[in-house]
Amino acid sequence: GENVEQHPSTLSVQEGDSAVIKCTYSDSASNYFPWYKQELGKRPQLIIDIRSNVGEKKDQRIAVTLNKTAKHFSLHITETQPEDSAVYFCAASSGSARQLTFGSGTQLTVLP
Amino acid sequence: DAGVIQSPRHEVTEMGQEVTLRCKPISGHDYLFWYRQTMMRGLELLIYFNNNVPIDDSGMPEDRFSAKMPNASFSTLKIQPSEPRDSAVYFCASTWAGTEAFFGQGTRLTVV
Numbered sequence: 001g002e003n004v005e006q007h008p009s010t011l012s013v014q015e016g017d018s019a020v021i022k023c024t025y026s027d028s029a030s031n032y033f034p035w036y037k038q039e040l041g042k043r044p045q046l047i048i049d050i051r052s053n054v055g056e057k058k059d060q061r062i063a064v065t066l067n068k069t070a071k072h073f074s075l076h077i078t079e080t081q082p083e084d085s086a087v088y089f090c091a092a093s094s095g096s097a098r099q100l101t102f103g104s105g106t107q108l109t110v111l112p
Numbered sequence: 113d114a115g116v117i118q119s120p121r122h123e124v125t126e127m128g129q130e131v132t133l134r135c136k137p138i139s140g141h142d143y144l145f146w147y148r149q150t151m152m153r154g155l156e157l158l159i160y161f162n163n164n165v166p167i168d169d170s171g172m173p174e175d176r177f178s179a180k181m182p183n184a185s186f187s188t189l190k191i192q193p194s195e196p197r198d199s200a201v202y203f204c205a206s207t208w209a210g211t212e213a214f215f216g217q218g219t220r221l222t223v224v
Binding site: 034042043044045097098099101103104105 | 143145154155157160162167203209211213214217
């Protein structure tokens with residue numbers, strides 16, 4: 001089955017700096033890679049996703065890149081703000097069901 | 113639509129008791145997923161349904177766990193008998209094929 005590894009497990013940045021979180025996956029059939037943000041005590045919420053036919057996608061301060069050959073994808077957050085502080089999860093899935101295999105999560109702390 | 117609705121939000125039960133968690137997916141969604149979140153194991157998929165039919169239950173940890181989806185608007189996850197190591201947050205999510213997965217608020221289960 002799919003295995004997703006995520007690094008780092010914790011990340012602290014100064015407000016205004018950029019944050020990068022990296023994930024690798026094992027199943028070459030995976031074709032959908034979402035990123036979820038989870039605030040303390042709340043549900044995971046999708047912030048951006050990318051499909052395997054695209055190498056990069058951007059939405060305002062958030063971007064995701066995908067390298068299918070190397071089987072890794074990354075989340076980039078620019079101009080970080082304190083409200084970006086949360087746990088971020090990467091995930092991968094194949095097929096139309098969208099059953100997700102999650103990475104272990106990254107606790108991002110943005111210091112004011 | 114009110115989103116994915118789970119009940120109860122919190123459940124405290126004694127070891128050995130039966131626990132039933134409930135989920136109402138978003139109307140029109142044809143996939144329903146049950147995930148479990150713990151500090152040790154992160155977010156892990158337990159089982160998922162397509163059009164009310166269980167497709168993959170390989171993530172269900174033991175025979176003590178069972179899930180049903182009697183109709184398109186309701187699913188249950190039952191643990192019988194419950195054990196302290198079952199303590200976790202259980203999330204239900206739903207999706208329409210090809211779109212993002214929406215998570216419910218989760219049920220925080222504590223087995224004492």
